Amino acid sequence: MQNKQVAWIISLGLGMLLLMAAAGWTQPKEQAPPTAPGTLTMTGKIVNSTSYGGFIVIRIKPHEEYKILNQNETVLREFAKTGEPVQIEGSLRGAYFLTIDKINGKAYPGPK
Numbered sequence: 244m245q246n247k248q249v250a251w252i253i254s255l256g257l258g259m260l261l262l263m264a265a266a267g268w269t270q271p272k273e274q275a276p277p278t279a280p281g282t283l284t285m286t287g288k289i290v291n292s293t294s295y296g297g298f299i300v301i302r303i304k305p306h307e308e309y310k311i312l313n314q315n316e317t318v319l320r321e322f323a324k325t326g327e328p329v330q331i332e333g334s335l336r337g338a339y340f341l342t343i344d345k346i347n348g349k350a351y352p353g354p355k
Contacts, residue, residue, distance in 0.1 A: 282333070282334045283332075285302045285303075286329070287329065288301045288303070289322040290326070303316070303328060311343060312336060312341065315354055317355070332345040
């Protein structure tokens with residue numbers, strides 16, 4: 244009886260070790276480099292909003308709205324006319340104030 248219990252405990256311990264090792268093997272090998280605090284990349288639409296006093300970005304998922312701080316009216320108006328989603332890279336100032344660095348992978352010229 245004693246030998247059966249010891250054998251059962253040993254096999255249970257080996258099973259647990261195998262389970263933990265298998266969990267380690269399934270972890271991703273490479274991770275994306277961390278972004279600087281406050282920077283983000285998102286997909287959204289650029290809209291000219293009189294209630295916000297200029298152009299905003301409406302993020303698609305999750306739905307959020309950001310006021311664009313460095314507005315270049317000529318560039319932003321073209322994107323607002325199309326109404327198509329764009330890929331935006333930038334940094335946040337506060338919770339919902341966005342400074343744009345790139346739009347669709349191209350450098351954003353900033354205000355004139």
